[in-house]
Amino acid sequence: MHRHVISINGEPASTIVVGRGVEDALVEFAGTRTSRLIAVLCQPTTMGLADLYSGSLVDEGFQVTGYTVPDGEEAKRLSVVEDVYRFLNESGFTRDDLVIGVGGGALTDVAGFIGGTYLRGVPVMYIATTLVGAVDAAIGGKTGVNVDGKNLAGVFAHPEAVLIDVDILDRLPDSLKREGAAEAxxxxxxxxxxxxxxxxxxxxxxxxxxxxxxxxxxxxxxxxxxxxxxxxxxxxxxxxxxxxxxxxxxxxxxxxxxxxxxxxxxxxxxxxxxxxxxxxxxxxxxxxxxxxxxxxxxxxxxxxxxxxxxxxxxxxxxxxxxxxxxxxxxxxxxxxxxxxxxxxxxxx
Ligand SMILES: NC(=O)c1ccc[n+]([C@@H]2O[C@H](COP(=O)([O-])OP(=O)(O)OC[C@H]3O[C@@H](n4cnc5c(N)ncnc54)[C@H](O)[C@@H]3O)[C@@H](O)[C@H]2O)c1
Ligand SMILES: [Zn+2]
The missing domain is CATH 1.20.1090.10 (Dehydroquinate synthase-like - alpha domain)
Known part of the structure; x- marks a missing residue:
């Protein structure tokens, strides 16, 4: 298990954990908060993983609510962002609560955008499930949605933690391993x-x-x-x-x-x-x-x-x-x- 830390102006802003099995790190980071409410965002392809992580959190006494956005780049739309804002509002979500995005770069880009803007910013964590996400998209605090151009609107917003489970990456199809190889x-x-x-x-x-x-x-x-x-x-x-x-x-x-x-x-x-x-x-x-x-x-x-x-x-x-x-x-x-x-x- 390896930890990397992003610091802004000398202050730690984001911890990236790379290892095999990240449930313990998930519970550890979620547990640093006083609030027990967590919203887990995923895509259809990562719903199974999101359920597993949600289960680990529920076992630790967190109240977890889930929302599935469309697959791939279809997630990176302002209309999707608005749907999620409504969902968070209806769930009674406050600035003390936590958003966790489980997915590839498209999902973490939109989850980060939502986290960086809802109530002018709420805490976010990512579980990066593609190699592109792990080596690039989930790291560095850039978030965004597509308007006419790709990533035309976005905010710089750091997730508190990014968790990367190498066992998930090992199981990716070759096409996604190849995509990630280009960025690596x-x-x-x-x-x-x-x-x-x-x-x-x-x-x-x-x-x-x-x-x-x-x-x-x-x-x-x-x-x-x-x-x-x-x-x-x-x-x-x-x-x-x-x-x-x-x-x-x-x-x-x-x-x-x-x-x-x-x-x-x-x-x-x-x-x-x-x-x-x-x-x-x-x-x-x-x-x-x-x-x-x-x-x-x-x-x-x-x-x-x-x-x-x-x-x-x-x-x-x-x-x-x-x-x-x-x-x-x-x-x-x-x-x-x-x-x-x-x-x-x-x-x-
Ligand atoms: N913010 C940044 O700094 C930054 C940097 C690079 C790329 N990006 C963005 O990242 C996106 C590309 O990321 P990507 O390549 O991860 O694409 P993606 O998020 O669209 O994922 C590719 C496909 O893999 C699926 N998937 C996700 N996890 C999976 C898993 N574990 N097993 C099987 N399928 C899975 C997704 O549902 C999707 O269909 C683009 O939107 C790009 O703009 C952002
Ligand atoms: Zn790139």
């Missing part, structure tokens, strides 16, 4: 090559406890330095400038899109900064079954979507590029660099 490899490329080496050795058979602990350690370190993404936190967006554009235009999954995005931004890194790791990066992505190209996208649409990227500033488009592995830089990119990125993924 991203963390590897920008900061911790031991993650990359693990996937090179064992592909999807990697030891997920080690991968999650290493990824969480990097993300916690970055967030502790720059919670509100005014500087260093931007490095976590490696592969995401092109990746988000691919995701929007093709409707591919986030992990697949980020993999293609990292191939493109690896090529851009070579063109702009002389990065020499392009082939190694492509090889490991391919080894875990992630795509290297998006033949269903066009350069024109991807470029148009990239122009809306959040990292853009008054001087133009910016990307996180690698000088070498574990040495990322947020830089302005010229047309030739964008061209190299597109050529790297066969975009014309």
């Amino acid at each position: 490899l991203k963390v590897g490329f920008i900061e911790d090559m031991s993650i990359v080496e693990a996937y090179e050795r064992e592909a999807l058979g990697v030891d997920l406890e080690e991968i999650v602990n290493r990824s969480v350690a990097v993300k916690v370190g970055v967030v502790n330095e720059d919670f509100r993404e005014r500087g260093r936190r931007a490095i976590l967006n490696y592969g995401h400038t092109v990746g988000h554009a691919i995701e929007t235009t093709t409707g591919r999954s986030h992990g697949d899109s980020v993999a293609v995005g990292m191939v493109a931004e690896g090529a851009a890194s070579r063109a702009a900064l002389g990065f020499t790791g392009e082939e190694r990066q492509r090889a490991v992505l391919e080894q875990v079954g992630l795509p290297l190209e998006a033949p269903d996208a066009t350069a024109q649409t991807v470029l148009a979507l990239m122009q809306r990227d959040k990292k853009r500033d008054a001087e133009g488009l910016r990307m996180v590029l690698l000088e070498e592995f574990a040495s990322p830089k947020l830089v302005h990119v010229d047309d030739a660099t964008v061209q190299a990125a597109f050529e790297g993924i066969g975009l014309t």
Whole structure:
């Protein structure tokens, strides 16, 4: 059982627990409160898990009420948020009570948004049940819902605790292990090559406890330095400038899109900064079954979507590029660099 702590201004804000079986940690964190009322939010795919955790809490004398939101991104809608606000209000929920979100990144994003806004903020905990959630989405206090654009509205709000049960992650289907591998490899490329080496050795058979602990350690370190993404936190967006554009235009999954995005931004890194790791990066992505190209996208649409990227500033488009592995830089990119990125993924 490993614990990581996110601190804001030197004060501990969020504890992340990684281990096998997290019921004891759940009861421990819930038990630090005087209130006994808990609302457990889940999706249809995580209802069984939510029931198990609710049972453990009821056994400890908590009063638990549950609410199921729609699956996947359908949960990240303001209408769903409003439904949950009503449910909490009708349940007599106060600022002393606790919301627990059980699910993947979409569920924790919406649970965090609800927690950060209901009554101007109530305590929240997450139980992250996907690898993307465990290595990325549940960590770092960003929450959000989709309006026209993805994550268009959100608040920074830290869950008091994030619990990650590796036994649940081990049972995930390969498709979800692959999605998570894209984000874990991203963390590897920008900061911790031991993650990359693990996937090179064992592909999807990697030891997920080690991968999650290493990824969480990097993300916690970055967030502790720059919670509100005014500087260093931007490095976590490696592969995401092109990746988000691919995701929007093709409707591919986030992990697949980020993999293609990292191939493109690896090529851009070579063109702009002389990065020499392009082939190694492509090889490991391919080894875990992630795509290297998006033949269903066009350069024109991807470029148009990239122009809306959040990292853009008054001087133009910016990307996180690698000088070498574990040495990322947020830089302005010229047309030739964008061209190299597109050529790297066969975009014309
Ligand atoms: N807040 C952040 O910093 C941050 C960072 C990265 C991603 N995100 C967000 O996270 C979301 C992606 O997260 P995701 O990849 O976990 O997707 P997801 O939450 O949509 O989960 C993927 C699918 O797996 C199902 N699922 C969840 N747990 C499962 C389990 N244990 N077994 C089987 N199926 C399970 C879900 O119901 C869903 O159908 C996106 O909305 C993205 O914007 C947020
Ligand atoms: Zn991502």
